Amino acid sequence: MPDPKSDAVSNFPPYLEGGRKAAFLLLLLFVALEAAAQVWTGYALTSVIRSPSATVWAFAILLLAFSLLAGLFWARGVTAEWIGQDYVNDVRSGLARQAVRSALGRGRLGTITARMSADLAALKNWSDAGICGAITGSLALGAGLVSALMNVGIDGMVSCLVGPAVSLLLVIVFWVPLRSRIRQRRASRGLLSARTGDAVFAARTAAVYSASESFTRPIRRAGKRLVDVSMKAFSLVQLLRASSTVTVPGGILLFVFLGDGGRDVPASAWGGLIYSLGLCTSGVALLVLAVEALIERRIAVRKLRDLEAQANEAPALAPNGDVRIPRTPVLPLSIDGQVLAKPGEVAQLSRSGFPGLASRLMQGGDGVMLGGLSSSQADPRDWSRRVAIVTECIPLPRGGMRTVVSSRGRPTRRQTKDAMRLAGIDPNDAGLPSVIDPQRQMIEPSIMSRLRLVRGLVAGPHVLIIDEPWLATDVDLKQRLSDWARNSGRAVVWLNTM
Secondary structure, rough: OOOOOOOOOOOOOOOOOOOOHHHHHHHHHHHHHHHHHHHHHHHHHHHHHOOOOOOOHOOOOOOOHHHHHHHHHHHHHHHHHHHHHHHHHHHHHHHHHHHOOOOOOOOOHHHHHHHHHHHHHHHHHHHHHHHHHHHHHHHHHHHHHHHHHHHOOOOHHOOOOOOHHHHHHHHHHHHHHHHHHHHHHHHHHHHHHHHHHHHHHHHHHHHHOHHHHHHHHHHHHHHHHHHHHHHHHHHHHHHHHHHHHHHHHHHHHHHHHOHHOOOOOOOHHHHHHHHHHHHHHHHHHHHHHHHHHHHHHHHHHHHHHHHHHHHHHHHOOOOOEEEOOOOOOHHHEEEOOOOEHHHHOOOEOOOOOOHHHHHHHHHOOOEEEEEEEEEEEEEEEHHHHHHEEEEEEOOOOOOOOOOOOOOOOOOHHHHHHHHHHHHHHOOOOOOEEEEEOOOOOOOOOHHHHHHHHHHHHHHOOOOEEEEOOOOOHHHHHHHHHHHHHHHOEEEEEEEEOO
């Protein structure tokens, strides 16, 4: 699994990492045993048909063979599913870190949503239907050929190759158009996700202006294009899937032709041949699904690499050092050699005198110092808490009160209540829902500003930077923060319009 503390962004952890390696070896064992059980089942089936007076023992062996085959089929499917899900969960963790890294990038909400759903589904299908399915299909096809050779002879084995040959020919002929149509389908699906993501932010505006038609039109158009492209892709995919159905009738016809009409072939041989053809049909179907999964996987990897590029090129929102900053002693914050406020004091600064100060302090960089530590050397986990910036540029997340006001980790109930009182919110009667959703709920801007102030206070900062016009005129709040700064020895900096 990718290291969550590492700065390196990794979408693709090793496929056989950790427990997946042992699970994959177990999967290979199950697949090999399943193929052997398929051959054994075919032999047991023909033995029962061949003997006119089959004993109970012969039927018991046949029942045992079928039971073993069903058990191995179940075990193989469950193991393959676990490998795919575990691998995708590691990839999902990498994507989540990339979403944080690319917060200022060119990505869109819908794009990230598509990567988190469609592309991860493609990787999961590639694991199940691609890698595991190809191995299972190959061995099933091999088991069918071996079973035909054992029960019918060389003519039977050759007859079993009709279906695989037709499917292989179709894959070669339609590989390029199939890849093109699947790529178009993925692009259309991504466009629809992007349009839907844009609509999430535009829904409130559309409701205010009753602009439902302009709101739904882009989604409807993108959805119609997805339908058209999906049908074109599905027609080719279904053609390849249908090719496996040629295996049984084609194999029987070829066997009749090779065997001079099949008049001298006993019933047991026919039963063994039909069973073998069934195995080959199953193997071909799995291999066709593996081809589709391979194409989907290649497209998904390219899309995920695009997101990786966005994360790498996006401007950083926090320093990238490794020096930890403890809560004490309280250190003064300076910018370009000028101390903004000494510990225990309150300063009033003009935005025009310090243009872009909040963003510069947030991102760190040359000239920004906390005590004798340059912001570029600071650990980002500590910097955002020791230099707490209260601004609407850092939105609040969705969740309960303690989740909404936490910057990292969860503050205690007492810390949250004390900070709420200091910010001017009654913790016993805040008038807020139990689950706060800043995107969906019409919460007063002044209340949102106070919630952001609570988040800054519970972080235990050395310096509290307040860039909130809604709070600038609250005289009582300013007095409470002055008392807090004096009693706690921490600094408060107000950014005002002067």
